[in-house]
Amino acid sequence: MPAGVDDLLRIIDAESLLLSPGEIVLQSSDRTDALGLIKDGRLVSEPILQLVRAARRAGEYQEATLSLPRGPIGPGAHDLLVRVAHLADSGLMVVLIFDDSEYRRLDAIRRDFIANISHELKTPIGALSILSEAVLGAKDDPASIVKFATRMQIEATRLSDLVQEIIDLSRLQDDDPLKRAKIIDLSTLISEVMEGSRLEAEGRGISLVYAESGAVEILGDRLQIEMAIRNLIENAIHYSADGTRVAVSLQENGGLAEIIVSDRGVGIPEKDIERIFERFYRVDPARSRATGGTGLGLSIVKHVVTNHGGDVSVWSIEGAGSTFTVRLPLFISQNSQLLSMEEN
Numbered sequence: 001m002p003a004g005v006d007d008l009l010r011i012i013d014a015e016s017l018l019l020s021p022g023e024i025v026l027q028s029s030d031r032t033d034a035l036g037l038i039k040d041g042r043l044v045s046e047p048i049l050q051l052v053r054a055a056r057r058a059g060e061y062q063e064a065t066l067s068l069p070r071g072p073i074g075p076g077a078h079d080l081l082v083r084v085a086h087l088a089d090s091g092l093m094v095v096l097i098f099d100d101s102e103y104r105r106l107d108a109i110r111r112d113f114i115a116n117i118s119h120e121l122k123t124p125i126g127a128l129s130i131l132s133e134a135v136l137g138a139k140d141d142p143a144s145i146v147k148f149a150t151r152m153q154i155e156a157t158r159l160s161d162l163v164q165e166i167i168d169l170s171r172l173q174d175d176d177p178l179k180r181a182k183i184i185d186l187s188t189l190i191s192e193v194m195e196g197s198r199l200e201a202e203g204r205g206i207s208l209v210y211a212e213s214g215a216v217e218i219l220g221d222r223l224q225i226e227m228a229i230r231n232l233i234e235n236a237i238h239y240s241a242d243g244t245r246v247a248v249s250l251q252e253n254g255g256l257a258e259i260i261v262s263d264r265g266v267g268i269p270e271k272d273i274e275r276i277f278e279r280f281y282r283v284d285p286a287r288s289r290a291t292g293g294t295g296l297g298l299s300i301v302k303h304v305v306t307n308h309g310g311d312v313s314v315w316s317i318e319g320a321g322s323t324f325t326v327r328l329p330l331f332i333s334q335n336s337q338l339l340s341m342e343e344n
Contacts, residue, residue, distance in 0.1 A: 023042055023052060047068065048084075055086065063081070065079065066081075080099055124159040135149060135152070183217050187250055188215075191212070197234060206245065211248070218308070231297040233261060239263065241266075246261070252330060278299065310326060312325065
């Protein structure tokens, strides 16, 4: 192998294969096995083999975009940009593989997001148009004007909330909160969010209970974490029956901060649990309209938590309530790490 080739392949942001004549694999990067390209030390992917042979025949660089199946069954595929070139006068061929699947997935998400936004905005805008016509038609009926105007205020609020959540979600998608992370005391933050939601809960006879703990600290963007916690608590209130309870707890578990929000509400059907974090997905569209839900709250929660290196999960039984658990990495100061090392 020519000097320096190994080091060069290691720093290139792509999977790589180094082939000798007969398409024998002399060297391969880690993920080529997962792509199923090699068997018994030889390149076996027919589309890539054809590209390599074309490069050998032409004596020059070749490039192609290929779609390879993820496995023997299922519709999933890897979208790969493959580049093949001769390696000096060694008779060796180098294959660089750029997995474009994630970029295509994000592009598809953006297209779907735009389509969903267009659809979701039509509902309140259409309602406002119809109601404005109704107000004009009822100009001699004060009671009807009040009725229609009240409904217009509701639809305008819904539209405003939807636009704001769309803005919030779009910001989260391209934002890295850890670049400006600060220490956050979760216990204090949860208390503040619950106080902000207490009036709405008490208006429906719902008790908010917080199992307070000592200071539990994480690193992150305070506004984003506050947004996620508020969405979970408000969601629990909206989907709970009057006179029930919403409980929030905070604990440390294995180097993680766990925020648990439980309600005794309507619960989530098993068929819907895997989809509730999708944008605009609503388990019960009619109830969402009644509560003013936009279908974006849980998607925002997932984005915030994921961007902070954590995860969110849900346990639910239809008719018995739901429990959402957010896990985030704890902040451990250098002093704490040194103390731990000294104790050990």
